[in-house]
Amino acid sequence: METKRLLIADDSPIIVEDLVWRLKGSFEIRHCTDGYTAHSLLRSYRPHIVVLDLMMKGLDGIALINEFQE
Numbered sequence: 001m002e003t004k005r006l007l008i009a010d011d012s013p014i015i016v017e018d019l020v021w022r023l024k025g026s027f028e029i030r031h032c033t034d035g036y037t038a039h040s041l042l043r044s045y046r047p048h049i050v051v052l053d054l055m056m057k058g059l060d061g062i063a064l065i066n067e068f069q070e
Helices: 013-023 035-044 061-068
Strands: 005-009 028-032 049-052
Touching: 005 013, 005 035, 013 028, 028 035, 035 049, 035 061, 049 061
Parallel strands: 005 028, 005 049
Antiparallel strands: none
16 A cells, blocks of 8 residues: 655644654655745645645745645
């Protein structure tokens, strides 16, 4: 069975660390703390699941969702 890829994007390092700690072992995880890195990872990493902070500085989660909607 293929391991699911998870991307966590949140500008709070504490939240990111907590989610990574809780979910490690269940997913292959990449994480970041800004929308621009999340944008890059969405294209290159191609996650199955995304946990996304909607109110990040710079490129926010809402803009990311709008761009990747198909």
